[in-house]
Amino acid sequence: MNILLTGSSRGIGAAAYELLRSAGHGVVGHSTRGGGDLVAGDLTDPQAPRRIWDEAVARLGRIDALVNNAGIYEGIADDSSDVDWQAAWQRTLTVNLTSAADLCRLAVQHFRANGGGRIVNVASRAAFRGDSPQHWHYAASKAGMIGMTKSIARGYAADNILAFAVAPGFTVSEMTEEYLSDRGGAAILADIPLGRVTTTDEVAEAIRWLATEAPAASTGSVIDLNGASFVR
Numbered sequence: 472m473n474i475l476l477t478g479s480s481r482g483i484g485a486a487a488y489e490l491l492r493s494a495g496h497g498v499v500g501h502s503t504r505g506g507g508d509l510v511a512g513d514l515t516d517p518q519a520p521r522r523i524w525d526e527a528v529a530r531l532g533r534i535d536a537l538v539n540n541a542g543i544y545e546g547i548a549d550d551s552s553d554v555d556w557q558a559a560w561q562r563t564l565t566v567n568l569t570s571a572a573d574l575c576r577l578a579v580q581h582f583r584a585n586g587g588g589r590i591v592n593v594a595s596r597a598a599f600r601g602d603s604p605q606h607w608h609y610a611a612s613k614a615g616m617i618g619m620t621k622s623i624a625r626g627y628a629a630d631n632i633l634a635f636a637v638a639p640g641f642t643v644s645e646m647t648e649e650y651l652s653d654r655g656g657a658a659i660l661a662d663i664p665l666g667r668v669t670t671t672d673e674v675a676e677a678i679r680w681l682a683t684e685a686p687a688a689s690t691g692s693v694i695d696l697n698g699a700s701f702v703r
Contacts, residue, residue, distance in 0.1 A: 472683055473497040473531040477523070477574070478541030479509055483593060483642060486675035487538065494679065499527040501541065514541055514566045520573035528581070536589040536682040537578040539571040539616075546605030560608045567612035572619055575634075579627055587631025591681045592620045593674070594693070596640040600701045613638075617693060624691030633690040635681040640697025641668040665698030 474491055478484035479500030488500045501523050505511025510526045512519040527534055543566050547559035575590055582588035597606070598613035616636065623634035641659060660666060677694045685692075695703065 486671040514570040663698040
């Protein structure tokens, strides 16, 4: 299969990129600055999703699956200035949700013209249980991603376009390492019945399965990877 995977330079994205390639799939990865084989694209730029998509199509010829993994996790205090608060919300929603929506729309158009395809959106446990007082916008962006995924699944299943999401809890990655350290790892682990945080390899395997093997009847589903720290 030919797969476009955003946010491939670190964490979950890097693990998924290596796993999909090792399984023999054609993968175009992405990062903000590019480098190596990765397509460059700053997702705060409204024009970036189309440039990333067009470059992936140019490289692969056809795309069979889109994985929206790129995202940011940046806190903003609730007593910040109006300007800073609104800027933080706009930046997080643009990167985490709007750019993913833009890529999903391009994928749906492409898939409808080519007999179908799959979308995997990387959301978060925060979509269901919320997040810290500094991360309202992050939780909102991931909840929006879940709603978008289900809308795509319901709207395009008849076109053989399948949509899934994964919702990890804390993972050991560059994006969460500082937060885990600041909040105290022991307290976080105490809230996880499994006794450890999720690994990036575990999330990567779920992404691989959904993007390549999951049965069509499971379209619209969300896989939780949080060690039972939140059970829906």
